[in-house]
Amino acid sequence: MKRLLFFIFVALCLVACNNKQKSQSKEESQEILSEKDLQGKKVATLTGSSFEIDMAGRSDFKIVRQPTMSDCIASLRQGRIDAIVYDEVCFTDDMLRENGIKKAFRTEKNYPCAFACSKSNLDLVNKFNEFLAKLKSSGELNELTNRWKDCADYAHPDMPEVCDTLSGEPLVIGTTYTTAPISYMILDKWYGLEIEILNRFGEYIGRPVRYHLYDFAALIPALQSGQIDMAGGVLFVTEERKQVLALTDVYYNCYGAFFVMDKDAEIKTGDPGLSDIKGSVRNNLVAENRWMFLARGLKVTLEITLLSMLFGSILGTGLLAMRRSQRPWVRKIAKVYSSVLRGIPMVVLLMILFYIVLVGFSGIAVAVVAFTLTFTSSFASTMDNALHAVGDQQYEAGEAMGFTRTQIFRYITGPQALKRALPQFKGEAISLIKNTSVVGYVAIQDLTRACDMIRARTFEAFFPLLFITIIYFLLAWLIGLFMDFLFKIAIKHLL
């Protein structure tokens, strides 16, 4: 209970800090009106986005990479950067006003966007081009583009329902969760210009369309490993991409724009009051049923954690037996396994499994395998250390009485080691649950990714993060209690 109170206190402090930051943001500096004014400034954009790749080589200003648009806006408001460059349609007027920013000017050039397929799939590219040509000539593409570009506020135009009765093999699209109105997600439904085009294309070729969410950097490996048929998400047509991928015709010309702080805008200052928090709760959780993101993310996170713990404990017992084997080469194998796994960062292990080893398996299955592998290793080494701490004398006593090796472990050293290892296991379980926050890399929508999605829609940095902080904290706390309970039972039955 004390811990809980302390945590609430910390959370309130964070709220206070956040509001303070909001009020500090006004700063006198030269107005940015054209690209010349950007000399020596810092400009933020999304990591891995087409804008980042296009502008990384610019010498007049420095590109700062941010993971989400809400991070960009938060940085801009805190004065850490001077401008944001991104698709000009990504903010509606309401969003600009609410965040106290404005569009300064368009980029000088425009960026043609296309979908990508792997080079071995030219058939699909040709079919798409054929379909796009028809869409263009009938004027539908224009109508559709304008409809999505003009949508104001958070509202989005109705999208023609996808025909569910298509019987063909699913057309798997990998896309990045960019921003409205190009492609975005509300709960598990996709919306946006790109999505409508692709849905119509699916209907055209008689294949149902499935979408998978990827990090930008992961799209191309996913294409090459055959996990997806087509990649989207505002892919700019560049020479390098043409060389490694088969690109479709251009379906949309994207203009970038630089966004800066709007000095004339009224920025919310002073006491935020309860209404502000209420508004944030409504905006981040209630609107569009966004809390469902968190609920589903939580389910995924729990699934991965609990399954990995279960399988990891079972396999870990096996690995422990190997580590304690009387045959040196078996011990060696176990040792190599542990040291290899210790040396691979979790994200890298996930990606290797997802893109190379377990191609074709679902992201959650891959995550469970990856975390099982690491938990196996940590389970075995924790128990091994605990057995060392129990000491050889206990083993000898059992041996001299005529117990077999297995019996000694089962009745004498095992229970004692388990007791000693309990605090460390609790730590391992809690760090496992925290480590699962990286599974977003392999197209899984876990709790952290759910938070990212809410932030990408509301552009708020603070409240979604606070919510998942609280959820993770409670999870860690509950899993600690759960482990205590589990061990109580285990020890009771082992003795």
Place this chain on the structure above:
Amino acid sequence: MISIRHLSKTFVNPDGSHFDVLKDVSCEIRKGEVIGIIGPSGCGKSTLLRTLNLMTRPTSGEILFEGKNIAAKGYPINKLRQRMGMVFQTFNLFEHLNVLGNLTLAPMKLKGIGQAEAEKEAMQILHKVGMDDKSTAMPADLSGGQKQRVAIARCLAMHPDIMLFDEPLSALDPSMTGEVQTVIRQLAHEGMTMLIATHKLKFAHDVCSRIIFMHEGQIHEEGTPQQVFDNPVRSATKAFVQQIYKLWFTVEGQDFDIVEMHSQMLQFCNKYNIAHIIETAQQIINLMVLIVLADYRPLTVRLSYIEQFERVSLDFMIKDLTTSPLEDNEFVQSVLDDIRALSKEIIEEPTKLGFRIKIFLN
């Protein structure tokens, strides 16, 4: 019961060098015998004991138990170990179980005896070793002597045919050895076959029916306690069994730190469990050093303890003196009378180096 034939054990150190712990050891253990294995540290007595239940595997040789070689491949060693109890220097009680649990684990898991029956029997055995009121205590809450009694009871719960004791008293505080010795004596009395590796010669002398003296990995001498302790044949045996512990001081000048000397003596006496003589010894030393021999410097004082005979003596030695320094006047004689009252015997004798006054305290 057990025949040991040409048993050898060689340990190979990590650096490749060899160490022969046991060299061609042969002996017979008959039912009902209580055999004490004595010898200096590193002589192989623990190793000999541990090869008997294959806790240490011999390099070569045979151990015949009921006519079968237990060191042979495929011998059901766990079945044998269930019939051989082993008591360790460090007790090795199962720390996660209480006293009763320590006693019932093996009968329940290895013999398949039901819990109620196992506990009933365990209580009887605990009663025998005087631990029945501690049946629910955890090992960590027991004293050393209590732990060792529980460890013995734990072996008894399996009704062993033979019991091996590996230094059962060495880790105990001197005040605790008595209770454990009593339990072992009781077992000997009941006819239990036992092998006891120990440093406590008096204990071995009193309890054992046969003594094996080991020296450099071999059985150097063996026989009844009377033969080995009182009339040892070989010189190494003699040197070992008549262990004499000595403490030396040299008194020089007037500012000799007598307090420091007494504190060292106290430590010495505690170490060898002869604290009861300390007061007498200190009185005698004070009388001799400060009064009788006040004019004789340098003066060497030696406290000797012969463990085998539990004999304590004080020697006062004055270098290059050929006649007795004890003057024949009334004052000195009256002090000497006091000393005689405190001690058993005073011997005055010239030695090669000078003159010695030996006072036996008991």
